[in-house]
Amino acid sequence: MVNAAIVILAGTESHADTGRLVNGLEAAKEFAENDDDELELIFDGAGTQWVEELEDEDHDYHDLYESVQDEAAVCDHCAGAFGVDDAVEDQGLVRIDENEGHPSIRSMVDDDYEIITF
Numbered sequence: 880m881v882n883a884a885i886v887i888l889a890g891t892e893s894h895a896d897t898g899r900l901v902n903g904l905e906a907a908k909e910f911a912e913n914d915d916d917e918l919e920l921i922f923d924g925a926g927t928q929w930v931e932e933l934e935d936e937d938h939d940y941h942d943l944y945e946s947v948q949d950e951a952a953v954c955d956h957c958a959g960a961f962g963v964d965d966a967v968e969d970q971g972l973v974r975i976d977e978n979e980g981h982p983s984i985r986s987m988v989d990d991d992y993e994i995i996t997f
Contacts, residue, residue: 882917882992883910886982889997890925891932900929901940903997907947919992920947921975921982923954926997930958931966948972956980 885907889899903920910918922930930953933944944951948970955976958967967974977983984994 880915880917881910881913882990884919884921884984884987884992884994885910886921886923886984886994886996887926887929888924891928892925897940899997900926901943903995904940904943904947906995906997907950908943911947911950917992918947918950919952919987920950921952921954922957923982924957925961927953927957927961927963927967930970930972931963934966934970952982954981 885903887900887903889896889903891897907918907920910916929944932938933941935941952973952975953967955974956979958964958974975982977986987994
């Protein structure tokens with residue numbers, strides 16, 4: 880059994896950012912497909928912007944996102960800071976605010992999660 884926290888920090892501005900998103904989603908999908916693994920998929924910082932983009936059914940990576948969406952959560956503070964509150968609400972995503980409005984990386988490490996950032 881593996882505990883993995885995939886944290887998407889890459890924004891939406893460049894081809895390289897898209898590459899990091901796709902690699903993160905592919906990694907998340909691999910963990911999600913293994914019933915013995917525990918997965919946390921967190922959109923944080925500029926990565927929260929992807930939530931709004933990926934809900935578009937015509938987006939190239941919508942289907943990949945949809946395959947792991949049940950595992951997805953969003954930094955509460957960053958969703959507001961990057962203007963994606965409505966998209967987070969529409970998708971019913973969990974908001975994480977354990978550390979002054981942000982996810983607690985320390986708590987995940989304490990729970991034996993490997994933290995993988997993209």
